Amino acid sequence: MLQSKETNLGEDRVGRLFFALAVPAITSQVVNALYNMVDRMYIGHIPGNGAAALTGVGVAFPLIMIISAFAALVSMGGAPRASIMMGKGDTEQANKILGNCFTALVITSVVLTAVTMLFCEPLLMLFGASANTIVYAKAYMMIYVAGTIFVQLTLGMNAFISAQGFSRISMLTVIIGAITNIVLDPILIFGFNMGVRGAALATVLSQAVSTVWVLLFLSGKKSQLRLHPKYFNINTKILFPALALGVAPFIMQSTESLLVLCFNSSLLKYGGDLAVGAMTILSSVMQFSMLPLQGLTQGAQPIISFNYGAGKIDRVKQAFRLLLVCCLVYSTTMWLLCMVAPQLFAAIFTSDPALTQITVWALRIYIAAVFLMGAQLACQQTFIALGNAKISTFLALLRKIILLIPLIYILPNFFGNQVFAVFVAEPIADTISVLTTVILFFRFFRQVEKQQVHV
Numbered sequence: 001m002l003q004s005k006e007t008n009l010g011e012d013r014v015g016r017l018f019f020a021l022a023v024p025a026i027t028s029q030v031v032n033a034l035y036n037m038v039d040r041m042y043i044g045h046i047p048g049n050g051a052a053a054l055t056g057v058g059v060a061f062p063l064i065m066i067i068s069a070f071a072a073l074v075s076m077g078g079a080p081r082a083s084i085m086m087g088k089g090d091t092e093q094a095n096k097i098l099g100n101c102f103t104a105l106v107i108t109s110v111v112l113t114a115v116t117m118l119f120c121e122p123l124l125m126l127f128g129a130s131a132n133t134i135v136y137a138k139a140y141m142m143i144y145v146a147g148t149i150f151v152q153l154t155l156g157m158n159a160f161i162s163a164q165g166f167s168r169i170s171m172l173t174v175i176i177g178a179i180t181n182i183v184l185d186p187i188l189i190f191g192f193n194m195g196v197r198g199a200a201l202a203t204v205l206s207q208a209v210s211t212v213w214v215l216l217f218l219s220g221k222k223s224q225l226r227l228h229p230k231y232f233n234i235n236t237k238i239l240f241p242a243l244a245l246g247v248a249p250f251i252m253q254s255t256e257s258l259l260v261l262c263f264n265s266s267l268l269k270y271g272g273d274l275a276v277g278a279m280t281i282l283s284s285v286m287q288f289s290m291l292p293l294q295g296l297t298q299g300a301q302p303i304i305s306f307n308y309g310a311g312k313i314d315r316v317k318q319a320f321r322l323l324l325v326c327c328l329v330y331s332t333t334m335w336l337l338c339m340v341a342p343q344l345f346a347a348i349f350t351s352d353p354a355l356t357q358i359t360v361w362a363l364r365i366y367i368a369a370v371f372l373m374g375a376q377l378a379c380q381q382t383f384i385a386l387g388n389a390k391i392s393t394f395l396a397l398l399r400k401i402i403l404l405i406p407l408i409y410i411l412p413n414f415f416g417n418q419v420f421a422v423f424v425a426e427p428i429a430d431t432i433s434v435l436t437t438v439i440l441f442f443r444f445f446r447q448v449e450k451q452q453v454h455v
Contacts, residue, residue: 007020007165007167008165009083009087009165009306010087010307010310010315015318015322017165017303017319018303018319018322018326019299020167020299021162021165021167021298021300021302022295022296022298022299023295024167024168024170024171024299025170025171025294025295025296025299026296026299027175027295028171028173028174028175028295029291029292029298030292030295031171031174031178032174032178033291035178038185039181039199040057042199043196046189046195046196049136053136053195055132055133055136056129056133056134056139056140057136057137057140057196057199059124059127060140062256062257062260062261063116063124063141064141064144065253065254066254066257067116067148067152068155068253069253069254070112070152070250071108071151071152072155072250072252072253073108073246073249073250074101074105074156074242074243074246075105075155075157075246076159076245076246076248076250076384077241077244077246077384077389078097078101078156078159078242078245078246079159079163079301080163080245080301080305080384080385080386080387081097081242081245081387082097082098082163082225083164083302083305083306083309083385084306084308084309084387085097085309086164086225086309087308087309087312088310089310091224093238094224095226095228095231096231096235097242098160098218098225098226098227099227099229099233100231100232100235101160101242102156102157102227102232103233103234104239104243105149105153105157106149106153108152109148109149109151110149112145112148112152113145113146113148116145117142117145120138120142120145124137124138127257127261128261128264136195139196140197140200141200143197143200143201143204144200144203146204147204147207150204150208150210150211153211153214153215154173154211154214157214157218157227158170158173158210158214160225161173161217162298162301162302163301163305164224164225165302167299169217172213173210173213173214176209176210176213177206180202180205180209180210181202181203181205184201184202184206185198185202187202188202215227244389245387245388245389245392247393248380248383248384248389248395251393251396251400251401252400255401260283262405262408262409263279263283263422264279266408266412270419270421270422271358271418271419271422275358275362275419275422277355277358277359278355278358278362279362280349281349281350282366282367282423285338285345286370290373290377292330293330293331293373293374293377294377296323296326296327296330296377296378297327297378300320300322300323300378300382300385301384301385303316304319304385305385305386305387307319308385308387313448320378320445323378324374324375324378326374327373327374327377328371328375329374330374331370331372331373332374334371335370335371338363338364338367339364342359342364343356343360345359346363362419362423365424365426366423366426366427367426367427368424368426369426369427369428369431369434370427372431372434375438376430376433376437379437379438379441380395382441383395383441386448391440391444395433395436395440398432398433398436399430399433403432403433404425404426404429407428408422411424411425
C-alpha cells in the first residue's frame with residue numbers, strides 16, 4: 001500500500017486526497033508561469049536594448065517548449081505506469097520504470113543539447129528570429145541548452161514524486177527553482193551586466209538546484225520509489241510502454257509552437273500586425289487560464305492510476321467524477337469572465353486602443369467553447385492515468401493536428417471576414433474534439449468496469 005505522511009492513495013477519502021494533491025499542483029503551475037513572466041520583465045528592462053532582447057527570448061520560447069516536451073514524453077508516461085504498478089503492489093517494477101526513465105532523460109538531454117547547439121541559429125530563424133533579434137535569441141539559447149540535463153531531470157523526475165502522492169515535495173521543487181531564479185536574475189542580468197546571458201544562466205542554475213532537490217528525495221528513505229543504479233539499464237519492455245503513454249502529453253506540448261506559427265501566418269496574411277498581436281494576447285490568456293486545469297488533472301492522476309492498479313474501480317470513478325465537476329466548474333467560470341469582461345484580460349497585456357479593440361472582439365470568438373474544455377482535459381488525462389496510450393495519443397492529435405491546423409487554413413475560404421474565420425477555427429475544433437473525447441471515454445470506461453467484474 002502506498003503510504004506517506006501526506007497521503008494514502010488507496011485508503012484516504014477521495015475528496016480529501018484530490019484537493020490535497022491538486023492544490024499544490026495548481027500552485028506549482030501558477031508559480032512556474034509567474035516566474036517565467038518575472039524573467040521576461042527583467043529582460044524587458046535591460047537598458048538600451050530591452051525590447052529587442054525580450055523579442056529574442058520570445059522567439060526562443062517555442063524551442064524551449066519543444067525541449068520541455070521531451071521530458072513529458074518520458075515522465076508523463078512513466079509516472080502513471082509507476083503509480084499503477086504500486087497499486088498492484090509491484091514496487092520492484094515501479095522502481096524499474098523510474099530507473100529506465102531516468103536513463104532515458106539523461107540520453108535525451110545529451111542528444112537535445114548536441115542537436116540544438118549545432119543547429120541553434122537555423123532553428124531560431126525558423127521560429128521567427130530576425131537580423132535584429134537573432135543575436136539575443138542565440139545568446140540566450142546557447143546557455144539554456146547547456147543546462148538541458150537539469151531541465152529534463154527536474155521536470156521528468158518530479159513527476160515520479162507527484163505519482164507517489166508527495167504533492168508538497170513536488171510543489172517545493174518548483175518553488176525552490178522559482179525563488180532561486182528570481183533572486184539570480186537581477187544579480188546576473190544587471191549586477192554582472194550579462195544581459196540575456198545572465199537570464200539564461202539564472203534559469204540553468206535554478207533548474208540545477210531543483211534537480212539536486214529532486215534526486216536527493218528520490219534517493220532518500222521517505223520515497224517509496226528509489227533511484228538505484230541497478231535499475232538504470234534500459235529495458236525496452238519497460239521503457240517503450242512508458243514512452244507510448246507519454247506520446248499524448250508530448251504532442252500537446254510540442255505542437256504549441258507549430259500552432260503559433262499557423263495562427264500567426266494566417267492572421268498576418270488577412271489581418272496584419274494587429275491581428276497577430278491580438279493572437280499573442282489570446283494565446284497568453286488561454287495558456288494561463290488552463291494552468292489550474294492542468295493542476296487539477298495532475299492532482300487526480302496518482303489517485304486514479306494507483307486505485308486502477310489496485311482494482312478499486314469505485315475509487316477511480318469517485319476521483320474521475322470529482323475531477324470532471326471541478327474542471328467543468330472552472331472552465332465555465334473562465335468562459336463567463338472572458339465573455340462578460342474581455343477588456344479586463346486585454347488590459348493586462350496592452351494599453352493600445354486599436355489592439356485592445358481587436359483583442360476584445362477576438363477573445364469572445366476564440367474562447368466561445370472554452371466551457372467544454374473542462375470535460376476534454378478531465379477525460380483525456382484520465383485516459384493517460386489509466387494507461388491507455390492509443391486513445392490518448394489519438395485525442396492529442398485530433399484537436400490540434402487533425403482539426404485545428406487544417407481549419408485555420410480552410411475556413412477563410414468560406415467566410416467574408418477572414419480574420420473571424422481564423423479565430424473561429426478554435427471553438428469549432430474544441431467542440432468536435434470534446435464530443436469525440438467524451439464518447440470515447442465513456443465507452444472505454446464501461447469496458448474497464450466489465451473487465452473488473454470478470455476479474
